[in-house]
Amino acid sequence: MTVIVRGALDECRHRLGVGHVERDTRYPARRARRQCVGGRLRSGLVDVGQDHRGAAPRQCARHCFADPRRRPGDDGHTSLGSGCRPPRGEPRPGMRIGSRRRWRWHGHGHGAATPTVTPMVATEGGAVPWLSWVGANGPTGAISMLSSCRVGRRRGAGVADRGRVRTSREGGGHGPVVVREARGSGPGPDGARPRRRRGRGQRRAGAGQPFRVPRWGIALAPALGAQDLAGVEALLDTWRRGAVVAGSSAGAMVLTDPMVDPRGGALTVGWAWWRNWR
Amino acid sequence: MVEELAVIPHFGDENAEKVHRSIALAAPGLPVVGLPSAPRSSADPDGGWRQAGQGDAQVFVSGKPAGIDALPH
Numbered sequence: 001m002t003v004i005v006r007g008a009l010d011e012c013r014h015r016l017g018v019g020h021v022e023r024d025t026r027y028p029a030r031r032a033r034r035q036c037v038g039g040r041l042r043s044g045l046v047d048v049g050q051d052h053r054g055a056a057p058r059q060c061a062r063h064c065f066a067d068p069r070r071r072p073g074d075d076g077h078t079s080l081g082s083g084c085r086p087p088r089g090e091p092r093p094g095m096r097i098g099s100r101r102r103w104r105w106h107g108h109g110h111g112a113a114t115p116t117v118t119p120m121v122a123t124e125g126g127a128v129p130w131l132s133w134v135g136a137n138g139p140t141g142a143i144s145m146l147s148s149c150r151v152g153r154r155r156g157a158g159v160a161d162r163g164r165v166r167t168s169r170e171g172g173g174h175g176p177v178v179v180r181e182a183r184g185s186g187p188g189p190d191g192a193r194p195r196r197r198r199g200r201g202q203r204r205a206g207a208g209q210p211f212r213v214p215r216w217g218i219a220l221a222p223a224l225g226a227q228d229l230a231g232v233e234a235l236l237d238t239w240r241r242g243a244v245v246a247g248s249s250a251g252a253m254v255l256t257d258p259m260v261d262p263r264g265g266a267l268t269v270g271w272a273w274w275r276n277w278r
Numbered sequence: 279m280v281e282e283l284a285v286i287p288h289f290g291d292e293n294a295e296k297v298h299r300s301i302a303l304a305a306p307g308l309p310v311v312g313l314p315s316a317p318r319s320s321a322d323p324d325g326g327w328r329q330a331g332q333g334d335a336q337v338f339v340s341g342k343p344a345g346i347d348a349l350p351h
Contacts, residue, residue, distance in 0.1 A: 265303070
């Protein structure tokens with residue numbers, strides 16, 4: 001079997017060579033594009049997309065420096081998660097940990113941190129799952145994507161927005177982690193009771209279960225659930241079984257470790273890093 | 279799934295400063311491959327690398343140009 005990891009989807013190629021993944025099915029055109037993507041995946045492809053939805057023109061113009069004065073700490077580019085505006089009610093990119101009503105409205109996968117490298121794996125047998133929003137941008141992008149996804153799901157379970165940062169030792173040697181307590185599990189780490197919110201969250205399964213939210217990516221990978229890594233794992237399993245994995249464009253970029261962060265050129269964690277974890 | 283390697287796709291079409299940053303930030307000894315749109319590089323089963331197509335893949339190690347032999351085996 002040959003798995004081709006591509007770097008672009010349909011006509012939405014942009015200057016980075018990474019395609020845009022259409023996930024919003026409310027509009028017919030987007031639904032059609034998504035079906036088109038699904039059709040391509042059924043042909044046995046892995047596509048790597050990058051979500052620029054909601055990015056302001058300033059963020060889209062990556063060749064422009066965010067800080068002309070190049071002050072310390074500026075990597076030359078504005079992060080996509082900051083300074084973005086939601087056009088016409090579309091979800092604002094960035095971490096969604098706070099209480100925002102639009103979270104549930106957009107459902108799983110939306111409102112996640114951008115840029116987003118989204119692996120979609122065409123597995124053997126023709127089943128083409130839309131995998132969890134696993135990224136490969138490493139600590140600042142992809143794996144923090146995982147955290148936002150997990151937060152997103154658990155927010156449906158009624159998770160309070162409070163937690164504490166554990167030390168590296170407490171985290172089992174995997175670096176600092178943010179421990180978030182589920183709603184209804186008692187007072188928060190600062191002694192205050194979780195802020196009550198109305199809604200169905202408290203009645204959902206999973207409420208009351210503490211979970212970890214990885215914050216700095218690579219060091220926190222062991223805390224991630226297998227469901228979050230389904231995409232990369234499926235690809236790795238296929239590769240271990242002897243499949244030929246070919247990458248082009250951003251697909252080639254993410255198959256290595258480290259990988260080049262498409263936002264600013266820094267090096268971060270690539271998919272190849274995960275091969276050591278399974 | 280190649281470790282100890284970084285790939286810059288669309289080499290030559292990307293922002294030059296970003297490419298320079300990628301090469302400069304690479305750890306010493308880490309090969310950074312710049313792949314233009316046309317060529318492709320593939321790993322042979324025996325661990326060697328070869329490139330095909332038009333154009334050449336550029337390999338940088340420690341900020342300096344290197345050959346394709348510098349890629350990990």
